[in-house]
Amino acid sequence: MPAIRIQNLRKTFGKHVAVGDVDLNVAQGEIFGILGPNGAGKTTTVECLTGMIRPDRGEIRVLGLDPATDLSALRHTVGYQLQSSELPNEMRVGEALQLFAAFYPNPADIDELLETVGLRAHRKKAFSSLSGGQKQRLSIALALVGNPRIAVLDELTTGLDPQGRRDVWELIENVRETGVTIVLVTHFLDEAEALCDRLAIIDHGHTIAEGTPSELIEASGLPSNERRPSLEDAYLAIIHNNELLRAA
Amino acid sequence: MNALPALIRSEATLLSRNPTAIFMALLFPTALLLLQGLVIPGTDEVLGGDDPAFAQLRAIDLFIPIALTVALGSVTLTNFPSAIGGYREKGVLRRLATTPVGPQRVLIAQVILSGVSLVLGAAIAVVAAVMLLDAQAPRSVFLVIGVFALAAVQMLCLGSLIAARASTAQNANGIGMVIFFVCLFTAGVWTPGPLMAEPLRQISGYTPLGAASQSLTAAWYGQPMSLIPIAVMVIWTVPLLFIAIRTFRWR
Numbered sequence: 001m002p003a004i005r006i007q008n009l010r011k012t013f014g015k016h017v018a019v020g021d022v023d024l025n026v027a028q029g030e031i032f033g034i035l036g037p038n039g040a041g042k043t044t045t046v047e048c049l050t051g052m053i054r055p056d057r058g059e060i061r062v063l064g065l066d067p068a069t070d071l072s073a074l075r076h077t078v079g080y081q082l083q084s085s086e087l088p089n090e091m092r093v094g095e096a097l098q099l100f101a102a103f104y105p106n107p108a109d110i111d112e113l114l115e116t117v118g119l120r121a122h123r124k125k126a127f128s129s130l131s132g133g134q135k136q137r138l139s140i141a142l143a144l145v146g147n148p149r150i151a152v153l154d155e156l157t158t159g160l161d162p163q164g165r166r167d168v169w170e171l172i173e174n175v176r177e178t179g180v181t182i183v184l185v186t187h188f189l190d191e192a193e194a195l196c197d198r199l200a201i202i203d204h205g206h207t208i209a210e211g212t213p214s215e216l217i218e219a220s221g222l223p224s225n226e227r228r229p230s231l232e233d234a235y236l237a238i239i240h241n242n243e244l245l246r247a248a
Numbered sequence: 249m250n251a252l253p254a255l256i257r258s259e260a261t262l263l264s265r266n267p268t269a270i271f272m273a274l275l276f277p278t279a280l281l282l283l284q285g286l287v288i289p290g291t292d293e294v295l296g297g298d299d300p301a302f303a304q305l306r307a308i309d310l311f312i313p314i315a316l317t318v319a320l321g322s323v324t325l326t327n328f329p330s331a332i333g334g335y336r337e338k339g340v341l342r343r344l345a346t347t348p349v350g351p352q353r354v355l356i357a358q359v360i361l362s363g364v365s366l367v368l369g370a371a372i373a374v375v376a377a378v379m380l381l382d383a384q385a386p387r388s389v390f391l392v393i394g395v396f397a398l399a400a401v402q403m404l405c406l407g408s409l410i411a412a413r414a415s416t417a418q419n420a421n422g423i424g425m426v427i428f429f430v431c432l433f434t435a436g437v438w439t440p441g442p443l444m445a446e447p448l449r450q451i452s453g454y455t456p457l458g459a460a461s462q463s464l465t466a467a468w469y470g471q472p473m474s475l476i477p478i479a480v481m482v483i484w485t486v487p488l489l490f491i492a493i494r495t496f497r498w499r
Contacts, residue, residue, distance in 0.1 A: 050346065052342075052345060052346070052498075072348060075346070075347060075348040076348055078346075079346070080346040082339065082342055082343060082346065084339060085338075085339035085340065085342055085343040086338040086339050086340060086343075087338075087340060087343070088262050088335070088338075088340060090262050090265040090266065091258070091262060095258060095261065098254070098258075099254050099255070099258045100347060102250045102251050102253075102254030102255075103251045103254075103347040103348055103349045104347070104348065142343070143346075146347065146348075
C-alpha cells in the first residue's frame with residue numbers, strides 16, 4: 001500500500017484555481033519533496049491530503065484512508081507541521097508537548113522527543129523567548145508527538161540560518177530512520193536534493209514532473225558536458241519548459 | 249486520551265501567568281462594587297419611593313446583583329472571546345486543527361475555565377460587599393447560585409458565538425465591547441432596580457443580560473420570581489451554542 005496516492009486533485013477558491021490537476025504517489029518510508037514556485041498549489045495540496053480543506057474533485061488515499069470520510073483516523077495517522085503557526089507566548093516548550101501528547105492515544109516519549117529535536121535544555125523556556133530555529137524545531141516536535149506514520153512538513157527551514165537548516169535536515173533523517181514517511185514542502189532546491197528520495201514539481205496547480213532527483217535531472221533534458229546539472233538547474237529548466245508549453 | 253483536562257490545565261497555567269486577565273476575571277466585580285460603594289456619594293442612603301419591593305434598600309444594595317451582571321458580561325463577552333480570537337489570529341487554532349482534538353473541546357475548555365473564574369470572582373465580590381459595605385446578603389443563596397449559573401452558561405454561549413467567528417483578538421474585543429455595552433444598558437447598570445422606566449424594563453427582560461439582571465435581583469431580595477426571564481435565558485442558550493459549534497472557524 002502506498003503512503004499517499006492523489007489522483008486528479010482539484011481545488012478552487014471562488015474563481016481562483018489553487019489546484020487544477022495534481023497527481024502524487026508517495027511510497028512508505030520515503031522522504032518525498034513537493035517543489036514549485038510560490039502560489040503553485042503546494043500548500044493547498046497538502047492541506048487537502050491532511051484533511052484541513054475539502055477538495056472539489058479528485059481521489060486522495062493516505063495509508064488507505066480517505067480524508068473526507070476517515071478524518072478522525074487520519075488525524076491520528078498524519079502529523080502536520082504548518083507553514084506558519086504559533087503558540088501562546090507564555091506557553092513553555094515542555095507544556096506544549098505535554099498538551100499535544102494528551103490528544104493522542106499513544107504519544108511519543110516527551111523526553112526522547114525533546115532530545116531528538118535538541119530542545120531538552122529549553123524545556124522550561126516560554127514560546128515567545130525561543131529563537132526562530134527553536135520554534136521551528138518545537139513545531140516539528142509537535143507534528144511528531146502523536147507518533148504519526150506520516151509527517152507533512154511545510155516550509156521546514158524558512159527563516160533558519162545555515163547551521164539551523166543543517167540541524168533540521170539531520171533531524172529529518174533521524175525521524176525517517178524510525179520508519180516515518182515524510183512529505184516536505186519546500187522551495188529550497190538544495191534542501192530537496194540533500195533530503196528527498198523522490199519529489200514532485202507542481203506549477204500552476206498541476207504536477208509537471210515526478211521522480212527521483214536524478215530522474216528529474218534527466219527529464220529536464222539539460223546537457224551534462226563539463227558540469228553535471230544540479231537539481232536546481234533541472235527544476236528551473238522544467239518550470240521554464242512548462243511556461244513555454246502554457247504559452248503555446 | 250485526556251484532551252479536555254489537559255486543555256483546561258494548560259489554559260489555567262497560562263491564565264496564572266497573565267495578571268491582567270486574573271484581575272479582570274477575579275477582582276473586577278469587587279473593584280467595581282467597592283468604587284461605587286465608597287466613592288460615589290449617596291449610594292448608602294435608603295431609596296424610599298413607592299415600590300415596596302425596593303423602598304427599604306439603598307442604591308448600593310441594588311448594585312450587587314448588577315456588579316455580578318457586569319462581571320458576567322465582561323468575562324463572557326470580552327475576555328473569553330478575545331482569548332480564542334487571539335488563538336485564531338496567531339494560528340494556534342489551525343495548529344490544534346491538525347490534531348484529533350476538535351472544536352468542541354477547545355471551546356468547552358475555555359467555557360469551563362471562564363465559568364469557574366466567574367463564580368470565584370462573583371463569590372469574592374459578594375463577600376467583599378457584605379463585609380466592607382454592609383450590603384444585604386442574598387435571601388436565598390441557592391436560588392442566587394442557580395440563577396447566576398444559568399446566566400453564566402447563557403452568556404458563555406453568547407461569547408462562544410463571538411469566539412467561534414472573530415478573526416483576531418481585537419476583532420473579538422470590538423464585537424464583544426459593543427454587545428457588552430448594549431447588555432450593560434439593558435441590565436440596568438445606569439438605571440438600577442426601579443430607576444429603569446417600566447416599558448424599557450419589560451423589553452430589557454427579553455435580552456440576555458437584562459433577563460439575568462432581573463432574575464438575579466429578584467432572587468437576591470426574595471422578590472417573587474418571574475419565570476419569563478428564566479425562560480428567556482434558556483431560550484437564548486441553546487441556539488447560540490449550537491450555532492457556535494457549527495460555525496466554528498479554525499482560521
